[in-house]
Ligand code: SF4
């Protein structure tokens with residue numbers, strides 16, 4: 029379409045009037061529109077009309093367009109086009125001078141047809157530009173700027189193509205807002221004016237001029253009342269106390285309400301905090317010791333003065349609270365649930381089922397439940413009595429454990445027939461190996477750890493131990509070998525340190541204890557006559573990223589030989605074959621037979637392969653809820669954004685360190701290495717991201733003084749709140765937001 033064709037789609041000269049409020053960008057909108065017209069080769073004139081008003085006060089701006097130089101320098105009294113940025117402004121003074129057939133573009137959340145009905149003689153465009161601009165992040169969290177979005181809708185009403193809009197935005201340096209303009213261009217609703225003489229359809233309200241309140245003479249000093257300068261109708265948005273999801277909460281795979289338990293510890297003490305933790309999972313002492321703690325990695329305090337030691341606090345609560353028995357709900361229709369596997373996922377599934385009043389029975393292949401927690405994690409990281417204490421809570425809740433029972437496919441069919449639901453949480457049983465044949469001294473790391481935990485006497489003195497792998501099992505094998513007297517322990521990993529899946533603190537402890545870490549290294553051949561004596565190791569180079577998001581290792585021909593008399597493989601696990609009947613299939617977390625859903629579900633590592641205790645716990649609970657048709661998901665909230673928390677508001681204070689045994693004491697026993705944090709004071713460092721703590725910052729930062737305390741919450745006087753957003757911007761923890769004028773919690 030040529031520029032002259034475009035110009036032909038509207039009449040010039042034309043006059044445009046913009047009505048907005050201070051802070052919305054109305055004057056810039058008038059200028060942006062002038063740029064659009066000048067891009068079409070037309071003459072334009074544009075200016076704003078405002079004085080010393082504050083944010084939120086009504087302002088006007090004008091644009092004139094003609095084929096020749098515009099010489100009229102008056103304000104626009106008879107606009108052909110009217111743009112209203114805030115529906116609260118619509119009234120006699122806004123529509124003043126407008127005649128039939130004029131164009132009216134309104135930014136509003138109201139139904140388009142309802143708006144258009146009120147102005148039957150005008151051509152009406154309706155768009156919710158505030159939502160679009162907010163979605164595209166234009167402005168700040170507290171004040172959304174809508175001018176560039178509205179200009180897109182205006183262009184569409186005039187039939188100006190997006191290319192012209194795009195050119196104008198580039199010219200004025202607003203290309204970043206084009207996506208929002210395009211969305212408005214595509215979604216503006218357009219209602220044509222009825223021709224004069226035509227009858228308006230039913231329900232048309234005549235526009236009635238409002239009457240301004242009488243101005244009372246000031247007869248003297250008035251002290252008993254404030255002057256009624258209500259600024260509430262200046263607002264384009266209102267502040268609300270809207271809680272957001274803290275980053276730590278979003279990252280906890282077990283589903284802990286981290287900000288909740290930390291704030292409860294701070295406000296109501298350790299027993300109340302323990303209750304809060306029990307609402308999501310029964311293993312705070314276990315998770316507080318062995319979880320890789322992704323919550324800590326996401327903590328808002330991380331880049332300020334060090335993340336809050338959330339795991340340390342969880343452990344401190346688990347170890348120091350008086351735990352009452354877990355409450356079991358009265359259930360008028362209790363179901364029978366069988367759980368295959370008593371590892372963390374199975375235990376969590378049993379917890380969820382039993383406390384909802386169902387009967388839960390775990391079928392466990394070993395003598396006792398706990399899975400990797402009991403048989404895979406060394407005593408110096410997770411003492412057996414800690415696990416027993418927390419598993420004991422489930423027994424008190426009524427969870428039954430049938431030990432030393434291997435479930436195979438026939439038994440699964442039997443369990444499916446005899447129970448309302450079966451949850452298979454058997455973990456991953458098949459272990460990867462290096463294919464070095466039958467040399468003695470080559471073992472699976474898991475088997476080694478299990479033998480040590482079962483009390484088998486193993487002496488590694490004088491041995492050259494090599495462990496292959498980068499996960500927690502590998503690090504546990506290496507540190508265990510040192511405690512059993514190994515002369516040298518080398519940990520080989522084919523990628524870099526930062527790519528090791530093991531918990532970083534554990535790797536650091538291993539190095540401190542004497543484990544030699546050899547990175548970018550992979551064994552390619554074992555040597556020895558009957559028993560392993562040396563290992564040929566290849567250097568590895570990392571190339572492009574694979575589907576797991578990690579760099580692909582490629583073995584080079586740069587080789588070296590290292591002494592090795594014991595080799596422990598910790599290379600990962602996959603599901604055991606033969607557990608399910610051949611005719612069953614998996615769909616998501618549910619088993620099917622001949623396409624029909626069975627009452628059998630998968631949970632934990634077997635389903636997700638995630639491999640951490642916290643993931644297993646979260647997944648066990650989630651799948652139990654699915655099987656029982658209940659819900660464990662937390663209410664969805666918008667997330668705290670990285671720039672949403674004002675760290676500078678808080679006093680800098682380094683994290684509380686955990687006390688560790690001296691290295692010499694560690695190597696001579698399996699005593700627990702970390703003694704944890706020494707008290708609950710670390711909770712004081714939590715910002716309480718996204719959750720109001722009634723700190724009064726909003727109250728004292730409001731320039732109008734319209735916020736008042738109401739117990740532990742606040743009231744905002746809407747008559748006088750001018751919608752400046754200062755309270756929202758000042759809130760140090762992102763527990764407020766600005767949103768449309770609909771009522772919210774105030
Ligand atoms: S379970 Fe792990 S991720 Fe969740 S709060 Fe505890 S330490 Fe953090």
Ligand code: SF4
Nearest residue numbers: 276327328714715717
């Ligand atoms: S400061 Fe507190 S609420 Fe915020 S992310 Fe860290 S632990 Fe969570």
Ligand code: SF4
Nearest residue numbers: 730749750752753755
């Ligand atoms: S600071 Fe005061 S006037 Fe401004 S939005 Fe908040 S409550 Fe309203």
